Amino acid sequence: MNEYTIHSAKMVPLDRSNIDTDQIIPKQFLKSIKKTGFGPNLFDSWRYLDSGFPGQDNSKRQLNPEFVLNDKKYKGSEVLISKENFGCGSSREHAVWAMQDYGIKCVIAQSFADIFYNNCFKNGMLPIVLDQKQLEELIEYSERKEAIEINLPEQKIKLENKIISFEVDAYKKKCLLDGLDDIALSLEKSNKITSYEKNIQKTKPWMN
Secondary structure: OOOOOEEEEEEEEOOOOEEEEEHHHHHHHHOOOOHHHHHHOOOOOHHOOOOOOOHHHHHHHOOOOOOOOHHHHHHHHHHHHEOOOEEEEEOOHOOOOHHHOHHHHHHHHEEHHHHHHHHHHHOEEEEEOOOOHHHHHHHHHHHOEEEEEEEEEOOEEEEOOOOOOOOOOOOHHHHHHOOOOHHHHHOOOHHHHHHHHHHHHHHHHOOO
């Protein structure tokens, strides 16, 4: 069982609304069907001063010094904080893959696009919805402190001297805690599926 507690996690505040999936991972990088290798191109058009393309040596590209992910203070952050309608746009799962490959384990926002929100849970990432006041508090905290703790079993974010509770669907929570994706959920019912197929063979042989 995955405890899913993120200890001593650094936060990076991306203080923008309506961040879409093409901004998270631009379309030219979507040729691969692997879940890895997208991290260097996360927020590519904001992160670099030139135009990126697949197979490029990102170590030789010029970073945008004004983009928050390039601030050394936030290097190694595991939690990204944003505003409303995060992950809008297309249904691409690559957006979640890119964030995970970069090292992001949790996204906290005022609201999420539905497809992106569900893709997070399907791929083992925790999206948390907080209200505007709580988000502003976290953003302010991230600018002066380094670490927080996120505890999914208890549904709590632990700051230095404060605890913020959050809501999460019980079924989605179970999937994250047990490390279950759609395939694993189906395999949990493999005995019932096998039994059903055997019964069909006996009662309705013409369907075989």
